[in-house]
Amino acid sequence: MGQYGIITAFDDETNSASFKPDSTPITLRMLLTHTSGNEYDWMNPLLMKWRASRNEMPWGGPTVEDKAAIPLAYVPGTSWAYGPGHDWAGKAIHLATGLTLEEFMRRHMWTPLGIENDTSFWPKTNPAMKGRLADLSTLNEKGEPPAVDDPTWDMLRGGTECLGGAGVFTSAQAYYTFLSAVFRRDPRLLKEESYTELFRPQLDSTAEQALNEYLALSPAHTQFLALGIPHTVRKTWCLAGLLCLDGQEGRFKKGTTFWAGVPSTVWFMDHEAGICGTALCQILPPMLPAVIKLHEEFQRGVLAMAGNK
Structure with missing residues (x-):
């Protein structure tokens, strides 16, 4: 996230975007409050054009990186835009604990509440839900x-x-x-x-x-x-x-x-x-x-x- 910098414009004639470098650290709190600069591509016209210029679909691909490693919309911490911060936060939990978000939430949330047989990221492969x-x-x-x-x-x-x-x-x-x-x-x-x-x-x-x-x-x-x-x-x-x-x-x-x-x-x-x-x-x-x-x-x-x- 942020590897491209901040998208500032898109030239329809050259089918290319302009970027401004930015190295502002992105915190977990920014991700959870939609202030990280990472906006959903389908909510932002410039990002939609950028995706199209790369022959990519908005919010496409199998991984969080495929879906959300896109240019920032503004300097992190300076504004607000609806974005995939919670997807990155889930990825951070996986990296920090070694548990997938499914495993982490099942252990700490769903099982304590007795809803583990009714809740999953993967219902089509869950025998209790499919x-x-x-x-x-x-x-x-x-x-x-x-x-x-x-x-x-x-x-x-x-x-x-x-x-x-x-x-x-x-x-x-x-x-x-x-x-x-x-x-x-x-x-x-x-x-x-x-x-x-x-x-x-x-x-x-x-x-x-x-x-x-x-x-x-x-x-x-x-x-x-x-x-x-x-x-x-x-x-x-x-x-x-x-x-x-x-x-x-x-x-x-x-x-x-x-x-x-x-x-x-x-x-x-x-x-x-x-x-x-x-x-x-x-x-x-x-x-x-x-x-x-x-x-x-x-x-x-x-x-x-x-x-x-």
């Missing part, structure tokens, strides 16, 4: 029904390594078991001080402003990353996900944490209201407005049931 895989469905680009099966979709895009940013398969029950354990600060997973750090805002004022501008950069950024939360709600990032510094009337309180997965799965932890929840859809394309609206209605309904307004 016969229980849910179908992925797709709507048209306008988000219109009917939903139809999409048997060609490959969540891993040819990946043969554990991808810390997108790759764990699990059941709805196991997913909520993990979510509620983190929300309750279950000591089987982390120490109390680690939970405090997990939910603490991590961005300085410059990176926080960059995050809020990034979420409003395009309809795609807003749809995929802002999760239907208005731009008027100020946001930052914690190690657990998107952290809302303001509340939204009737939906969530100040300090609520959100994040989501590509098949339109969304979770939230409303610490002030004392509730957490998730809804799983298995619908593509990701985060269509109509689907996000359903998630919002679910969140509002949960808050109302809990007796909060």
Whole structure:
């Protein structure tokens, strides 16, 4: 990562990119907060052109290096962009412990919670899971029904390594078991001080402003990353996900944490209201407005049931 430097421009006539050298050290905290300068290629027009100039597909190839060893989008630590930091963090765990991310998470997370038979990076080869895989469905680009099966979709895009940013398969029950354990600060997973750090805002004022501008950069950024939360709600990032510094009337309180997965799965932890929840859809394309609206209605309904307004 960073071997190419920072991509600064792309010349369509010569089909070549321009780069600026950079040797800023990238920390684990940068990777986990999307401040490392490593942006997903499919989110960045310059990186998409760079990939095409090399006859490569975005997010293609079997390894983390194939997928994410690409030019940086900015000087590490100076901005915010959604990227494969968690994939690199998973790779770092493998190198540091000698365990694959599957083995590490099974030992330290899934088995202590009793969800080891419902969770894996490799469900198609897992005897306990391979016969229980849910179908992925797709709507048209306008988000219109009917939903139809999409048997060609490959969540891993040819990946043969554990991808810390997108790759764990699990059941709805196991997913909520993990979510509620983190929300309750279950000591089987982390120490109390680690939970405090997990939910603490991590961005300085410059990176926080960059995050809020990034979420409003395009309809795609807003749809995929802002999760239907208005731009008027100020946001930052914690190690657990998107952290809302303001509340939204009737939906969530100040300090609520959100994040989501590509098949339109969304979770939230409303610490002030004392509730957490998730809804799983298995619908593509990701985060269509109509689907996000359903998630919002679910969140509002949960808050109302809990007796909060």
